[in-house]
Amino acid sequence: MKKISLIFLVIALIIIAGCQSKTPQAMQETTTTTLPQVKVVDTGNDKVDENSQAANSNIVEIDMTAKKFEFNPSTITVNKGDKVKIKITSTDVNHGIAIPDYGISQKVDVGKTENIEFVADKSGEFTFFCNVFCGSGHKEMKGNLIVR
Numbered sequence: 001m002k003k004i005s006l007i008f009l010v011i012a013l014i015i016i017a018g019c020q021s022k023t024p025q026a027m028q029e030t031t032t033t034t035l036p037q038v039k040v041v042d043t044g045n046d047k048v049d050e051n052s053q054a055a056n057s058n059i060v061e062i063d064m065t066a067k068k069f070e071f072n073p074s075t076i077t078v079n080k081g082d083k084v085k086i087k088i089t090s091t092d093v094n095h096g097i098a099i100p101d102y103g104i105s106q107k108v109d110v111g112k113t114e115n116i117e118f119v120a121d122k123s124g125e126f127t128f129f130c131n132v133f134c135g136s137g138h139k140e141m142k143g144n145l146i147v148r
């Protein structure tokens with residue numbers, strides 16, 4: 001009886017020792033694999049947030065007049081991502097302004113001021129023009145929107 005109980009004790013000790021040596025290894029494996037993943041995700045998100053906020057924060061306001069047969073200013077230069085606000089006033093007869101590449105078409109009656117707003121999300125050089133017939137020079141009444 002004593003021998004049997006001793007053998008049980010030894011077996012029990014071996015099992016307990018085995019369990020204790022396995023659990024710390026398992027814990028170490030899980031902690032070392034999760035920590036680097038968290039660090040990589042954090043640095044990536046920080047960089048993306050800073051860049052997108054800087055690119056989208058500018059608001060460009062432009063006071064423009066339309067008269068026979070020109071826009072003043074006739075060239076608008078903005079940065080890609082800028083929010084552009086054009087306040088356009090017609091000083092002599094009825095005019096209009098169209099920027100087809102940005103889907104803009106606005107009549108500007110004489111003496112009136114119209115507000116046009118859009119986000120310059122496409123880079124390039126775009127022509128804008130008068131889209132209300134205003135006389136002999138109507139076809140030449142144009143300007144340039146430069147988004148860089």
Ligand SMILES: [Cu+2]
Nearest residue numbers: 130132134138
């Ligand atoms: Cu015109």
